[in-house]
Amino acid sequence: MGRRVQCQILRRGFDSDVFVQNGLVTFYAKCGEIELANKVFWRLSERTIVTWTSMISGYVQNGQPLEALRVYGQMRKTNMKPEWITFVSVLKACGQVGSIDLAKWMDEYIASSEFKDAVVVNTALIDMYAKCGSINLSRDVFNRTKDKDVVMWSAMIAAYAVHGEGQEAIDLFKAMRKAGVPPNDVTFVSLLSACKHSGLVEDGWKLFHCMSEYSIQPRHQHYACVVDLLGRAGYLDRAYEFIRNMPMEPGLSIWGALLTACKIHQHVPLGELAAERLFSLDPYSTGHHVQLSNIYASARMWDRVSKLRVLMKEKGLSKDLGYSSIEINGKLQVFQVGDKSHPRFKEIFEELESLERRLKEAGFSIDAESVLHDLDHEETEETLCNHSERIAIAYGLISTPPGTTLRIIKNLRACVNCHAAIKLISKVENREIVVRDANRFHHFKDGNCSCGDYW
DNA sequence: GTAGGGTTAG
Incomplete structure (x- = not known):
């Protein structure tokens, strides 16, 4: 589709317009065609800060943070001045790389810039530090930012969630309410995720049911968190009951959460049921086959393990390489x-x-x-x-x-x-x-x- | 005046 759009653009003579060209870079990147985006980018006669930022963010969106940082370095050599949006993408790249040294360097660099108090940049810093393994540095940025909005509060809660500090996440939610900042649906995804990583089943259950107090409709994702919350804690029947009472059709993440729980607690029948649903929704996912196989393995049902391996071979699936x-x-x-x-x-x-x-x-x-x-x-x-x-x-x-x-x-x-x-x-x-x-x-x-x- | 942006699961 991308090529056809480009042909149209060329035929209509818009190819010299920097806005159109930038749109093309963004478009290709969002389609996952990062090589094409890169080609267009380097063919341009004129690159604005928006063009550079689009290319950097394109690499970030496609999970290529090192390439994103390389482009940022090239941009700096041209003396192009970054804008705050540029930093947001660069910080995201640092978070994906996971290097704490790089993270600290960027933090110091931004602290000396005009963007040091920008809420959006600081939110990106919080997320970056959390993804580089330092929840304390995340909290420092959080503490030093004055006008915290709902996204920043949610980012800090999400940071505690991935580090397994469920109680801290809940305490922060209380502080957030005290500060008079209303939560949004993302806040609750982060909160529920924090509870499930820490085994805080009843807290999570209560939080899920208090969403209506904030006029927030639980989405599929919230339901998936609750299934995970119950399932991980070993309440498999309760999780299945919860799924059956959902007001919407349970999708991939619901059955995926149940399958994971069945692997942890070695529950073969429910695991088979979840896998069956997953196979019909998404027949070619390696992960689901692997998980079911692992359930069989932990129950020492070797004949079913080998049957599943044969099935995977027939479907042409091989497991993801670990690194x-x-x-x-x-x-x-x-x-x-x-x-x-x-x-x-x-x-x-x-x-x-x-x-x-x-x-x-x-x-x-x-x-x-x-x-x-x-x-x-x-x-x-x-x-x-x-x-x-x-x-x-x-x-x-x-x-x-x-x-x-x-x-x-x-x-x-x-x-x-x-x-x-x-x-x-x-x-x-x-x-x-x-x-x-x-x-x-x-x-x-x-x-x-x-x-x-x-x- | 047009374009690029922060929080969301496994």
Whole structure:
């Protein structure tokens, strides 16, 4: 469709208009055609700050934060002056990268600019710090901003949510009401998400039912949060009952939440029911097949596991590749499972082996059989200690002075086995380890994790 | 005067 639109534009002679060209950049980016957007962008004879911002935000929207930052760097070389909207996109890119050093640098840079008190920029800062693993720095920005609006309050609540600080989120909601700022529907999504990450079932249930007091109609997303809230806590029948009483047709996220809950609590019948709905709504999602397979694996129903694997093969589905990244001295290192591509891989694997020995001495054991069949993660049949996050941690341990906090970003959900191992690593190595997985943050310290094993 | 923007699940 994009090409046809472009042909039309060229034929009608609008191709020299900077507004039209910028529209084209934005249009391509929003269609996911980021390469085409980039092509148009570099072909332009004139680029305004809006054009640059469109290109940066285009990369952010397409999940390519490093490219976004590269374009920002190129923009700076042209002496183009950023506007506050430009910073918002750049901050978003920093949050996606997850580098706390970069985040601090941008914060300081903005603090010296004319935008230091802009609510929208500060909201982006709060979100950025939260996504880089520092809830405290998020809170600092929040505290120093004077006229907080509903979006800023909601962003701070969402920050507590991903860090598993449910009570803080609820307390902030109370403060928000006291400050006279009315919540919106997004505030409640964040609040419910905070409750479900912390197991605050009754608080979440009450919050869901008080939405009408603010004249907010619960949307599908709110219902999905409640299903997750109940399901994760083990109230599977209550969750299913809730779904059946919904005033709208339950969609993907509802059945997805139920399926996740069935995996955690090993409930085969409801899991099969949820998966059936999911397969009919979205037949080619790898994730749903993998989750059902994992439910069978945890119930040790190996025949069904292999049947499902055959089905996946027939459908041409293969599992997503897991990877983890860690930043050392400003350089981002990405590792896959069993990754031996790093120049220091020998040292890394020696460290992994020595770690595993120390963990065993400290009494660490694993449920090898079910882990090996847990398709969710990155299994190869060789060893269990070479998951990408373990390699990233080993690399972090040999590359930083003792006591340095390690910050890892993983694209999948944390694996049960690694989660247990990292808790122990934080103790035997006396390190804080912050892991951002696909859903939330885990802060490991002294043998414990901030999620309280509830994730 | 036209275009680019902050909070939302797994």
